[in-house]
Structure formats: C-alpha cells, structure tokens
Amino acid sequence: MPGISGAACQVPRLSTILINRAEPEGRRHFDLAHECFHLLTWESMTPERTEAVDGGYSGKGRHKRIEQLADNFAGALLMPKDLVTARWQERREKDVHRRLVETARTLHVTALAFKWRLVVLGLLTKADQLDIQDSRLSGGRAEDEKDKPKLFSADFVQCFQEGLAHGRLSVRRAASLLCMTIEDLADLFRDYKMTVPFDL
Structure with missing residues (x-):
C-alpha cells in the first residue's frame, strides 16, 4: 500500500482495519487507533471514502472535523494526559528534539x-x-524486518482457510485475491x- 498508512473498511458482517506494515511502529500504532475511531463511530460519523495520501486533510467542514476527532482520539488513547505530563516533566535533555524523540520512543x-499531543x-x-x-523528529529506532508484523492477521488467514476448506472459495480465487501464487498461499x-486446505 504505497502512500497509504491505514484504512478502515466496513462490509456486511465484517469491520476491518488495514495498516501498512512498512510504516514505523509508532506510526502503525497511531494509525490503528485512528482507524478504530472510524469503526466505532461509523454510523454517526461516516468517514470519507478516501483521504489525502500525504496525511493532510484537504477536505472541508464535517469530514475534516471527523479526521481531527479521530486524531485526537488516537492521541488520547495512546498518550493519556497524566502519563504524558509525567514523562515530559521527568525528561531533562536540553535539546528539545532529542527530548521529544526519546520520550516518544x-x-x-x-x-x-x-x-x-503536547500542543x-x-x-x-x-x-x-x-x-x-x-x-x-524522524529519529527513532530502526526497524528490523523481524520486527514488522506479519503480512495478515491470523484471523484474516483463518477466514481464507475456512472458506477454502468449506468450498466457499476456490484456491485460484483465494490466491488471486491475495496477489499470490498457489504455492505462496500454501506457504x-x-x-x-x-x-493447508488443498492439495498442490
């Protein structure tokens, strides 16, 4: 998903959040919390179908406000006021950039x-x-490949496995949907x- 950090999707009987695993850990955490807000408030504050890829909200009015609320929700969830205040006050680095990076880490x-969040x-x-x-402020620990989350959640893979095992989905269609070969799907x-719910 180049250029996309996260997305919330609602289809019948399934609410899903997609997070770009190539993003840094801190960004993935924020995106997950932001998209949770959208799923929790979908009925009353339906998000726009797409948002700006650069993260800025070029929209106006209601949709821009919904995105701001989602950001505020994510900030409060991941960085509670009392914890942030205590962590910020206990750090003594003179360089504000280093202080921000280290505390955020x-x-x-x-x-x-x-x-x-401090603002x-x-x-x-x-x-x-x-x-x-x-x-x-882009500093932080570099991420090893092993630190990246798996390509899909276990629940998602299990849905495919069950669909194949019960004949609701063909092997070729499953592989095609995941942009994989049949051998990759087995792996x-x-x-x-x-x-593996099929023979090679």
Whole structure:
C-alpha cells in the first residue's frame, strides 16, 4: 500500500482495519487507533471514502472535523494526559528534539505525534513550538524486518482457510485475491501453523 498508512473498511458482517506494515511502529500504532475511531463511530460519523495520501486533510467542514476527532482520539488513547505530563516533566535533555524523540520512543509513538499531543495538552508554548523543526523528529529506532508484523492477521488467514476448506472459495480465487501464487498461499497457511486446505 504505497502512500497509504491505514484504512478502515466496513462490509456486511465484517469491520476491518488495514495498516501498512512498512510504516514505523509508532506510526502503525497511531494509525490503528485512528482507524478504530472510524469503526466505532461509523454510523454517526461516516468517514470519507478516501483521504489525502500525504496525511493532510484537504477536505472541508464535517469530514475534516471527523479526521481531527479521530486524531485526537488516537492521541488520547495512546498518550493519556497524566502519563504524558509525567514523562515530559521527568525528561531533562536540553535539546528539545532529542527530548521529544526519546520520550516518544518510550510511549511507542512517533515524535511528531507526541509533539502534537503536547500542543493539544498545552505542554508546549508557542515559543517552544517555534524552536522545533519537524524534520528533526524522524529519529527513532530502526526497524528490523523481524520486527514488522506479519503480512495478515491470523484471523484474516483463518477466514481464507475456512472458506477454502468449506468450498466457499476456490484456491485460484483465494490466491488471486491475495496477489499470490498457489504455492505462496500454501506457504501462508504453513507460516501461521494452519493446515493447508488443498492439495498442490
């Protein structure tokens, strides 16, 4: 999903959140919380079908406000006020950028998301904000391939396995939907320690 960090989808009998596993851990956490808001409020605040790829909300009015609420929900869920206040006050680094990056790392969020949470909570003054260069907040631990989540959730793979086992889905169609070869599909089930529901 190049250019897409996350998406919430609702289809009959299934609510799903898709998260780009190539994103840094902190971004994935924030995206998951943001998309949870959309699923929780789908009936009363239906999100736009698509949002800007760059993360900015070019829309106006109601849909822009829904996205702001989703961001605020994610920020409050991942960075509760009391915890953020305590962590921010206990750090003593002189360089504000290092302080933001290090504190965000302990909370498993991005430094940029942490900065905006501090702004929302009134813990960063306007003068502090002027001193911060967002381009210097991209630091954080590099992620190894082994740290990335698996390609699909176990529940998702199990849905495919059950669909194949009960004849509701053909092997070729399942492989096609997942953009895999039939051999890759068999390996997928093995990776999740599931019985391969078809013969090769």
